[in-house]
Structures are given as C-alpha cells and as structure tokens.
Amino acid sequence: MLWHARGVDLWDELLRAALGEPMSPPSHGPNPGIVARTQLPAAEGLVRKASALPGVLEARGPDHGGTANLEVYFESPDEAGAESTRRQLRGIAGLKD
Missing domain, CATH: 3.30.70 (Alpha-Beta Plaits)
Known part of the structure; x- marks a missing residue:
C-alpha cells in the first residue's frame, strides 16, 4: 500500500536498513x-x-x-x-x- 500511496517499497527499505544501506528515493510523489x-x-x-x-x-x-x-x-x-x-x-x- 505504501508503494501506491507514497512510492516507497517498505520491504526493500527494511532490507536496506538491515544492511546499513541508505534509503532509496521514492519512485513517485505522494498520491494526492x-x-x-x-x-x-x-x-x-x-x-x-x-x-x-x-x-x-x-x-x-x-x-x-x-x-x-x-x-x-x-x-x-x-x-x-x-x-x-x-x-x-x-x-x-x-x-x-
């Protein structure tokens, strides 16, 4: 749901955090x-x-x-x-x- 609403893949970001990698930029702006x-x-x-x-x-x-x-x-x-x-x-x- 966050992917469609905010352009963020939550599972990908959790994996990045666990690996000590920086957050990726959202794929698109917030859905109005x-x-x-x-x-x-x-x-x-x-x-x-x-x-x-x-x-x-x-x-x-x-x-x-x-x-x-x-x-x-x-x-x-x-x-x-x-x-x-x-x-x-x-x-x-x-x-x-």
Whole structure:
C-alpha cells in the first residue's frame, strides 16, 4: 500500500536498513487522493475484470499476494469515489454489500 500511496517499497527499505544501506528515493510523489485496498474471493478471470475498472492500480491473485484472496489496490480523489469503486469491485466478484 505504501508503494501506491507514497512510492516507497517498505520491504526493500527494511532490507536496506538491515544492511546499513541508505534509503532509496521514492519512485513517485505522494498520491494526492485516497489509496485503498480490498480483498475479493479468488475466481477465474477476476484479476482481469478488476484491473479494467477505472482507478484500479493493481490486482493480484493468491499466487502473487500474501493471502488466499484476490488483493486489489485502487485510488480515488475522495471517500465517496473510493466507496463507489469498492462497491463496483464487490459487484464484479458477485458479492453483496
């Protein structure tokens, strides 16, 4: 999440600190809006569908994430937009609010 929000790979920076190396510069400036993450059930074709939604930064399945679910990171300029994207993601996964 820090990668998408601030351009910092936290695990990389922790490794650098452990090795006594200097911090690397962020890959990009801070995201001016909201960056959020949600999890959806892992289902065939859902990574592709989620990735196609506006505002989705990354969608990764269990084979590339830290959980048995699909993890989706997305951005929005405000809370209402973030909630709308979350609802859309749940909808394409067949989930009800």
